[in-house]
Amino acid sequence: MHEEIKIAGCCNQATTVERTSSSVDEARENRIDPTDGEQIKQLVKERYGHAATQGTGCGCGTDSNEPEFSFVGTEYEGQEGYVAEADLGLGCGVPTELADIKPGDTVLDLGSGAGIDAFIARNETGEEGEVIGVDFTPEMIQKATENATKLGFDNVRFLEGDIENLPIDDESVDVIISNCVLNLVPRKKKAFSQMYRVLKTGGHFTVSDIVVEGDLPDPLRESAALYAGCVSGASEREDYLQLLREAGFDEVSVVREHTINIADEILLEMATEQEVAVFRESGGLSSVTVTGFRRD
Numbered sequence: 001m002h003e004e005i006k007i008a009g010c011c012n013q014a015t016t017v018e019r020t021s022s023s024v025d026e027a028r029e030n031r032i033d034p035t036d037g038e039q040i041k042q043l044v045k046e047r048y049g050h051a052a053t054q055g056t057g058c059g060c061g062t063d064s065n066e067p068e069f070s071f072v073g074t075e076y077e078g079q080e081g082y083v084a085e086a087d088l089g090l091g092c093g094v095p096t097e098l099a100d101i102k103p104g105d106t107v108l109d110l111g112s113g114a115g116i117d118a119f120i121a122r123n124e125t126g127e128e129g130e131v132i133g134v135d136f137t138p139e140m141i142q143k144a145t146e147n148a149t150k151l152g153f154d155n156v157r158f159l160e161g162d163i164e165n166l167p168i169d170d171e172s173v174d175v176i177i178s179n180c181v182l183n184l185v186p187r188k189k190k191a192f193s194q195m196y197r198v199l200k201t202g203g204h205f206t207v208s209d210i211v212v213e214g215d216l217p218d219p220l221r222e223s224a225a226l227y228a229g230c231v232s233g234a235s236e237r238e239d240y241l242q243l244l245r246e247a248g249f250d251e252v253s254v255v256r257e258h259t260i261n262i263a264d265e266i267l268l269e270m271a272t273e274q275e276v277a278v279f280r281e282s283g284g285l286s287s288v289t290v291t292g293f294r295r296d
């Protein structure tokens with residue numbers, strides 16, 4: 001299955017961005033060091049803390065001074081278990097649709113945000129299962145917990161913790177889901193080995209995420225706004241799949257994908273026309289939903 005989503009601005013609506021030299025200079029100054037994992041995690045926590053407290057946002061990067069864009073479109077329409085208050089418009093797929101969650105399963109949602117995918121998963125595990133969301137942004141944990149309390153769910157809980165060091169027992173989970181999160185984790189090898197550690201033998205993961213199809217030019221790779229916006233931290237597709245295999249997973253495969261086409265007016269906030277053209281020619285970005293199994 002292959003679709004194309006064109007991202008023109010906030011919540012997929014075309015926006016006119018007035019570009020002045022000072023706004024471009026500001027965006028260019030707002031750089032990250034892609035090798036500094038701790039700086040990156042601090043940035044991500046701040047941006048998503050802001051997203052949680054501003055209520056329903058639109059787009060992965062949600063600082064009001066920066067360009068915004070959304071990957072998820074209207075894919076949640078008609079999903080059983082959907083909870084509008086828990087959907088901040090921050091996803092890039094619907095992993096639960098392909099996650100084969102069964103009644104009674106223990107499901108772990110990595111980077112659970114306000115809880116949207118955890119609540120959809122809970123619809124499938126039923127009363128006899130359990131859903132655990134982990135997120136390192138305290139404001140997200142608070143919002144998700146409030147949502148669970150309002151819904152009266154006592155088998156959905158949200159834990160504050162880092163995916164690079166999950167607060168979850170070894171071999172205790174049947175299914176891992178995640179939606180537009182792993183691109184934000186600087187040490188993906190560590191994250192993938194944690195996923196393997198907590199899955200039971202026979203368990204599996206289904207995660208939606210962003211991958212790069214070719215080269216991401218340095219100015220885009222170093223943009224704080226694009227990092228928080230789920231772009232700059234994205235791995236090259238084959239590297240991502242290979243890292244999952246190296247973590248021990250079997251039958252790693254892409255089960256759904258969309259092309260992500262970020263509008264020029266957003267990219268030109270951070271990079272030159274030539275750099276943007278190089279990025280486009282190299283293949284751009286995709287949203288992928290990936291599965292894999294722990295067999296031993």
Ligand SMILES: C[S@@+](CC[C@H](N)C(=O)[O-])C[C@H]1O[C@@H](n2cnc3c(N)ncnc32)[C@H](O)[C@@H]1O
Nearest residue numbers: 048090091111112113135136137162163179181
């Ligand atoms: C793009 S949002 C997606 C939220 C949610 N999955 C959804 O679809 O609405 C990314 C979330 O991942 C969390 N996150 C990013 N890196 C993390 C890490 N290393 N450990 C735990 N949570 C992380 C952020 O705090 C944020 O809530």
